[in-house]
Amino acid sequence: MNGIFEVNYAAFSVFAALLVTEIMGAVGLLIAWPSRSKVLDYIVPVWEVTGTFGALWVVTGDFAYPGLLVPVSEIFTPLLIVFLILWVARGASIAFAEFITKRGWLDEEKLFKAYALATVVLGLVVLVLLSALVGGQGVNLASGSFSIISWATAGSVVFVIGTLLLAVGLAPIFFDLTALRNLVLPLTALGVVLSVLSYWLMSSGLLTSWMAVPVLLTLAVGGLYAWPRTSKIVTNKAVFLLVLSVIIFSLQPLVYPKAIGQALPIDAVTTTGAMADAFFSITLVGGLLLALMLSLYMVVAARGPSGPSV
Amino acid sequence: MAVDAVSMLSFIRFLFAFTIGSHILLVSTSIALVFLISISEFLFIRKHDPVYEALARKLSRVFVISFGVGTASGIVMAVELVGLFPSFMTLVASTGAIVLLYAEVSAFFVEVLALVLYVYYWNSFRGRYSHWVVSLFVVTGTLASAVLITMLNAWMNTPNGFDVSAFISSGFKTVTGVEPFAAFLTHSTVSQVFHVLATTVFAGTMVIGAYFAYWHVRSRDAGERAMYSRALKILGAIAIVTIVLAGISGSEEMGTLLVNQPLKYAALDGNTVPGNNLPDRFFGSVVNGSYVGGIAIPGMQALLAKFETGFTALPGLSQFPASTWPPLLVMTTFNIMTVGGLALGLFMFVFFVSFIRKRRPYESRRLLYTWIPAAVLAMLVYELGWATDEVGRQPWIVYNVMTVAQAANTSSALLVPGIAIVLFYLAVVPVTFYFYSRVFQGSNKEKPA
DSSP: OOHHHHHHHHHHHHHHHHHHHHHHHHHHHHHOGGGTHHHHHHHHHHHHHHHHHHHHHHHHHHHHOGGGHHHHHHHHHHHHHHHHHHHHHHHHHHHHHHHOOOBTTBOHHHHHHHHHHHHHHHHHHHHHHHHHHHHOTTEETTTTEEOHHHHOSHHHHHHHHHHHHHHHHHHHHHTTOGGGHHHHHHHHHHHHHHHHHHHHHHOGGGOOGGGHHHHHHHHHHHHHHHSHHHHHHHHSHHHHHHHHHHHHHTTGGGTSSEETTTTEEHHHHSOOHHHHHHHHHHHHHHHHHHHHHHHHHHHHHHHSOOOOOO | OOOOHHHHHHHHHHHHHHHHHHHHHHHHHHHHHHHHHHHHHHHHHHHOOHHHHHHHHHHHHHHHHHHHHHHHHHHHHHHHHHHHOHHHHHHHHHSTHHHHHHHHHHHHHHHHHHHHHHHHTGGGOSSHHHHHHHHHHHHHHHHHHHHHHHHHHHHHHSOOSSOHHHHHHTTSOOOOSOOTTGGGSOTTHHHHHHHHHHHHHHHHHHHHHHHHHHHHHHOOOHHHHHHHHHHHHHHHHHHHHHHHHHHHHHHHHHHHHHHHOHHHHHHHHTOSSOBSSOOEEESOEEETTEEESSEEETTHHHHHHHSSSSOSOBOOGGGSOGGGOOOTHHHHHHHHHHHHHHHHHHHHHHHHHHHHTTOOGGGOHHHHHHHHHHHHHHHHHHHHHHHHHHHHTTTEEETTTEEHHHHOOOOGGGHHHHHHHHHHHHHHHHHHHHHHHHHHHTTGGGOOO
């Protein structure tokens, strides 16, 4: 077991779970603006936290794999710059939207929709990046380049479609949209099938018996929601986020022990020695601080309703 | 699009300088805002003056925008560093310098969770003091982020915590003798953190103050003017304290440079040759190895850097190979910075005198009109301060270890997305400031009766 990889991947799992729930909400804002309140009640206090977990993933990644930074820079920087522009656009538009009062043509709806659009496109960019990290499609390690044309293989495209279907299938659970209850299980099941198919198309070596864990967990979430007596368990946002993080965390065999189409052995590029000790020390102290702040958050949040300070 | 490596290197330098120059505009105002919010709420609790509470509430929403855009922009910096200077980041990630960035993320978490509690759960706190204490967490998180990133910059100026000669002799491949926590305290950390904090808070305070000064002069509404004058009273006090600290820490910084980066010191002061009793020079230039033009104040250099005259041996450019000299433009940026800083000090002195004579400077039209150009000057001085620090270290990205050219990714594939990011920042920074104003002005329902 590679503890440093596990910490970095755990940070990614929480970040990805938060981002997925934001994307679910963003789609809701784009196609069902009149019923926005359920979405905004969740997204508005949480989007800053998503960004911070994103920063945690990036920095722990820098720390964990110093030898990878040059190749990552050569291969992915143009894609990362597109990601960065969308990232700032997302942060700026939702921050503006939260407190804007209507004057002229610009109003809350336009800004929230700009946020939603930036978030959905950002999600697509992340999926392209992740599929390349998993299957290596489009990546030329020898020349240090990435080609979107070479990326567009059946495996990559099915990966994107499968993940989007999963997000759409799980969204009614997260926002408790009971009118769409019957769609949850079929869409989730189809998403699972396509996702597993995409892993096989990318590289048959990615399919191990371990893959049963995320598959069963995902189907269990859909199943629990389909049955009214148990739906309350999974519509609890904290529980859903926790389970989603666990599902993503359990997908780690896609990139460990080898990533980028089984070409990159992770252990060989992970930091060691005094730096590894420092990594764990800072993780421990930072983790305690985070736990303290989250405890404070939960105590205060349990007391009363949230809402901007107006 | 094929672009040669030399042009790409220049473009990459420009791209990073531009994005970080834009980013620090947001950061400095964020830090000033968080101080103003916390002090306003404290004064509301102590004085039961509802104007202070309304001010804190309105500003907390502005701060959410500032935080949202600022942290997103911070992530741009973090990822850009990997993309544009991968060899530099490899060195950072192989030494204790990365520990600073990791610790900074913990500071972000404190800041973001405290901010969410502070803004979105304002009425859920039983006691007002307990809510105010949360603002101190926001202040702490914000300041800790600034301190930690400044520590990284200090490490770039005076690197430590690894075997430098072994690293260079291995062709930048092997890092040995790593002491991961040494980067927390390099030779320049204390003076640089002190100076950066003082100048950052001062510049941000002046910019936020200019906004209130403008509206105070313009507004006809007594309630609004009461709010603006209270804000200016707090900001004026912060600015007076921080300009004094900026002066003291600036002198301390020069003393540190003298010892640790003598070449940079010589370039900033235009010392062509070393000497003991050199004059402080302003606005001249170095031509054919000699300093020409400008104003010279005899014997001032050692006084400013070491609080003594004549004894300290001051370095000169002639002691170093010309190929290692930074662009001598830094002499001019440094001069504008010091003269601008002195002018700002004078302005704050007038403000202070007016304050102790109970002339209510925060309501004086003359002083408020002056505050606005002073804020522009403060931000210019602040930006030039950073430019002086960074350009003064050239050609090194990590002083005496790695040059910018050795660190950079000069792939021409970066050109188009790089231009896109510049255009994007050109739009996002003014729009952000516009929204600060619009959100602040747009919620006058909170104006106290």
